[in-house]
Amino acid sequence: MPYDSSPGARCQYLMCPPEYFDVRYSINPWMDPSKPVDTGLAMAQWERLRETYLALGHQIELIDPVPGLPDMVFAANGATVIGNRALIARYRYPQRAAEAPAYRDWFLANGFQVSDEPRFINEGQGDYLLEGERLLAGTGFRTDRLSHDEAQELYGLPVVSLTLVNPSFYHLDTALAILGKGHIMYYPEAFSVGSQQVLRRLYPDAILANRRDAEAFGLNAVSDGVNVVLPQVATHLIEVLREHGYHPVGVDMSELHKSGGAVKCCTLELVPETAAAAAAA
Secondary structure: OOOOOOOOOOOEEEEOOOOOOOOOOOOOOOOOOOOOOOHHHHHHHHHHHHHHHHHOOOEEEEOOOOOOOOOOOOHHHHEEEEOOEEEEOEOOOHHHOOHHHHHHHHHHHOOOEEOOOOOOOEOHHHOEEEEOOEEEEEEOOOOOOOHHHHHHHHHOOOEEEEEEOOOOOOOHHHOEEEEEOOEEEEOHHHEOHHHHHHHHHHOOOOEEOOHHHHHOOOOOOEEOOOEEEEEOOOHHHHHHHHHOOOEEEEEOOHHHHOOOOOOHHHOEEOEOOOHHHHHHO
8 A cells, every 4th residue: 555554643733723814815816805704613613623633633732823914824834843943934925924923933932943034935834745754845836946945954855846837726735735655645737747747756656636626625634644634625535535545534624715725724733853764664
């Protein structure tokens, strides 16, 4: 089997309650400030996601939301974390810039080694996904290609640069998800021709999502190697995951989707130092 069929790993995630969630501006194609937003519903959907993680045996850490930062709920963008080292985000859009100091303060207060101020734009685990002993790194819309060099120097891991070409899938985590040991799922048309070739070469057994899967944010998923938490509307992808031996867990993220986010966007994984070596063993 191309994936780890043992019980799911126990993971540690950082999340931020959507207390101030709203769509007040548009910085991606999904955001429409003219459409009403139900913050209470967003909170209920986020809480259900948190409860799902806890039921699967995962540990949840919380960062306090900051008034005036409606997208802070998307914790994955706040940093990239491997072991005790955190590369804090430097956001492309000024509307989200104040989130970075809030995440920096949290990591410093919780004993993490925080990198120097990033020289180049990076949007955390939105564009950096650890797979085995390599970092898959997105670029094209948010994270600067030059940031990939910063990440490689910080973590000492090879970085595979992948270029996104469809603005609807502006972060890597909207177009690709890590499933387990050497196994991923992704939407090919979100990537440049060259990046598609790289992905085919590295992951010949990958699950390929269709456009409906991708537009349902089915690839904005979190996997512990067995259980895959993803939006419940990605019904086709849920069936495909089940056919491959995974245990898909669907959750309703419809309100948060209005801002262009779903499961993974709300989830910053605090990856243990040994994870890269263990995943490749």
